[in-house]
Amino acid sequence: MPAEIFNPNPVIFSAPKSAGRLSDLSAHSLWVNDPSLSEDDEADETEPIDQDEIYDLIRSIYDPEHPNTLEELRVVSAPQVTVGTNRITVEFTPTVPHCGMSTLIGLCIRVRLLRSLPERFKVDIFLKPGSHQSENAVNKQLNDKERVAAALENPTLLDTVEQCLANAGARGGHL
């Protein structure tokens, strides 16, 4: 980790209590049941990959600089994810405009999605417009296949990425 700390005392946001998946609420059945009894096993409706699911995948990634998750620092949020048929766009907001970690954060998001989404999806990762002083350069770097692949060849970098992803399975909860 570089010696320079870009933002020593970032703002921490309390995680908003998840209001539940919208589709879940409307589909809520007439009957209340203990969760143990719910037998929707054979119902064959498909549940398409949606915004919340993508957000769940990336919300608990650690910030490379702090022991906080991207969610707590509001680097990512559910509305910043858009899902199309075969295309996903993730926008993220660095905590300060000169944040040198932006590329690394973007790379972590990319690796996490690369490993967790079906290959049919094309994923675009962008900085929130106007949130960073070298926005274009970072965007370009993050969405360039070759450069991403090259970055992941670097064992030290890959190790840092793995460390940031260590908690990603928590999905907003605790591991």
Added chain:
Amino acid sequence: MGQAEPLLVQQVLRRTDQSLKKGLEEILGTEAWTQLRGWSKLGWPQNNPIVVEISEDRGSLLTVVKALGYYLTSEDGDLLEKGVELLSLIVARVPQEKLNRQSARVLSGFFCGKLEDSATLKPALGGLVTLAQIPTLSPAEVGTIVDRHVKMKAIVQGVRFEVFSIIDSLMAFHRDVLKSMGKHFLDGYIGLAEGEKDPRNLMVAFAIARVILIEFDITLHVESMFNILFCYFPITFRPPPNDRYGISTEDLRLSLRRCLNATPSFGPLAIPVFLEKVSVGSRTTKKDTLQSLASCLPVYGPALARVSARKLWNALKLEIFQPVDPETEEEALKTMQILVKIIYADEEAAMESNDDIQGLARDACEECIQILKEPEKSQAKPAIKILCTFMSTTPSVSRYTISQAVPHLVRLFHDPDEISARAPTTFLLSELIASARDAMDKEPSLKVDPPLLPFKDEVIGVLTTGASLPATRTFALSGLKALVSTKGLLSDEELGFIVHNADQIIEKGADYGDSSEAILDLLVAVGARAPHHLAEQTLPLLFGYLPDKAPLRDAAAEREKCWLTLSTLRSLCLLPDLFENMVIRLITKLDLISFPYAAKPLALSDDPEPSAAYAHMILKTLAQCLATKVNKKHADVSKYIDRLVPSLFNIFVASAFISDEGEMIATDPRLIQVAGEIITLVVQSLSPQRQQAYSVGLGKALRSGDVADIASGFQKIASTRKLSLFEDTSSSAQKNILSLLTAAVIPLDKEVRLSLGDIDKFLDSLLTWVLEIADTDLQRISALRMIASILNKHVDELTSFLKNKLDVYWSERVSGRTLATIQRIWAIKSWTWITKGLLVRKHPLAMTFVERLYGIFDDESVGWEAAKAIGEIPSTDVVLTKANRAEVKILFVQKYAGSVLPEILAFAKDSSNPAKQTASLVALTSLIKSIPRAAYAHEMPSLIPLLLRGLDLPDAEIRGNVIDTFLAAAEGESPEKSLVSEHSVTLVNAMLRNSKVGDMTSTRVRTSALRYLGILPSIVRYDVLHPYKSTVLRELADVLDDPKRSVRKEAVDARTNWYDFTYGRNNEC
């Protein structure tokens, strides 16, 4: 050989002195010596012949010494060693009273003399170890022993241990002599102990050092003692594998710590060491240092704490604001707390106003409040944590902290420029209030006013405002809860005001769902102190939200609200008065929903399902609330046999009668089930006498269908109207009522007599009814439960019933092929329940019933059902439980597994009858699911291949069970010793196959398979599993596109685990 020796020795000792000498020479000269030494290592047997001779005064130590004479003076090192060793062994074994003052003196002199010679050093020390424990040793001898300076550096650790043991024993038996030796002894000991490295010796040395530090005058030796102890700090020793002394790092750490905190004179020297270690050490060192500091500071005293406060604060601050891990942070906070406590505790009486607080607490407080000016920043959290720990230091410090922090946070909250920071501000304030409360709870002996008292009004103002705003609501509510639960803080009026505010949030409605839990917590906290506020304010409001008619099918939001309201009621109304209030209201509501048109069936246009679902919610609320009350052993549950239970019967029986003419809501089996749960809970709580009284009406209802005694309520039921439960002409709705009656029967005590006439006949008729008349599963299961429960409690009167089952029922209904398959399946289920009733009480016939089932494993139509029954028989159920006063013996499942498992395994391995073999696999998977892991763990190696075959059976349920078994078995596995390692190829492939939606339709099986796949890397060695890594990753890429979200989640987790699976990673864990 071993047998012969004692004899030899005995003979030797019996001879005259002359021959004794010769005899000893013989011992020392022969192989026997080697053997004697061997004994000495293991400890000589108490009845050792030489020792016996001496204890019984047939020989004396003197004779032994005389006899050994030549050996004890020989010039030959080898002989000398033998002689001294034998003597020391004998001395160790001889009873203490034989070692009189004189022999002790002679012997100690002798052994001390032999310390000079390297050959005799070891046995001589051994002798001294024994002598040091003799109380009769005179000071002079003690002095001689201590004066002998052994060159510790020249001897091995085992021998050094003897030296430490001698000092340890002297310390125990002759402490005063050692004390009187003063400097002389200390100098000697420090010389001995210096540079010791062996953990076993250190344990003794630390114990000795603690005594010295506490009891001896060490004024002149502080520095040298400090040097020989602090050189070990921090302990970094890691025990070698299979360490035979079993000394752990923690043992050493703790006993060293007991030295470090033994004397205040270490203080000035120790603080710099601690400060250095905490700042540069590793995680474990930091933790150790912080813990040591915490234990030492109180000993080192307030004066030193005050002097070093600033330095310590700076070091601790770093660990709190930039913690390496949460554990270290917590230790640092604890140390901080102790530091503050030490500094201020003894001045407590002098602290009159806040101005008297000077020094550390003031500085730290100011520093933290400076940071709290930006409450939204990440550093605010550690800052408030520090202030929170100040709450449990001294009353004056916590008063001071509150007086500084609370007004500051209140000001921030009201500052119009800081509106965006209100949420974190409220959070910080709530944390502080909660710690203030916890600190008071921890020390209930301190009769002081809550430190928050002077600021109560401002805080209530801020929190109620906060609670009314969505952004700050959750935090404000938890803050209010903390206020409410602080003892002696709020007046009754103020509690009422807080309830009023909470109610307002509920009233405004719209978005209270998000904070419903927090509101509930708050109201429950108020309920614990002043339930009348809830009864007066909250309950009427909540009941008002429950409509008399169910929300329509598409009104999901309203339905959600009903459930939310009911859930709130469920948690609030646990106290007797509130619960009674709720029961009355809800029963009325239930009646209104069930009979919307006053004793008429529903109109055709009505959609009954939403109403039934609403009624179900209400019943569920009552059932869950009752269950909680039963768990908490509330005494008022039993009175509801007169209120709630008759009303329920009234509603359901009336509905069953009316339903002959058309549809009724309260005939839905799901409602009947929940009502049954309620009835069971209430009947369980009755005394046997009360049950006996109740059972009269119950028996009448079962015998003749007359419910007049057990049903009463709003609906009029004509007294002539009788239920027809068992006739084949009666409606399904009426027959369903049996389920409610069963619910009342199963908790009856075995002393309670149900007047059913011939009980034998009654059960038989129920069995026939199950196969021939009952038309729903609810009816059949209820009948079987009743049979099992009655059989379990009254088996002694039912011998002929059981005999009849084995002789007739089995061949006619189960194994005979005359009945339709579906009837035979129910006959097997009946068999299962009968067996269950017997098995739980370990009845001798239980296994006979079980063994019958093996015989029809190969039946092509019901074989698998019989096989599954093997697993269902020992499975837990809600009927045969202690709560229902069933006769349940301990470990019946283990006994069952012990006899059934080997049989099933044998069938499964026997390939002569393929149909039976396959059914045995089914039986096996079903059995394993219902017995505890310990009951089959020892069979695991032979089970695994069978289970793998089970994975190929077409039945999804069986596959699911198999995978669950693997999952359960994985808990105790590690890469070093894994049972599944050799099967990993098969497992990986099978799991991959079962995880694809194309091959496996059941979601449950897919998720389980993926979960197991995800666990494999942590339980199988890398070198075994890594060849499949790329395959798994590739195949799982497809599973990531599964139609079900839950499956995708497992797939992502499994795939992540396989990505992380690299050499060396799984070996660390």
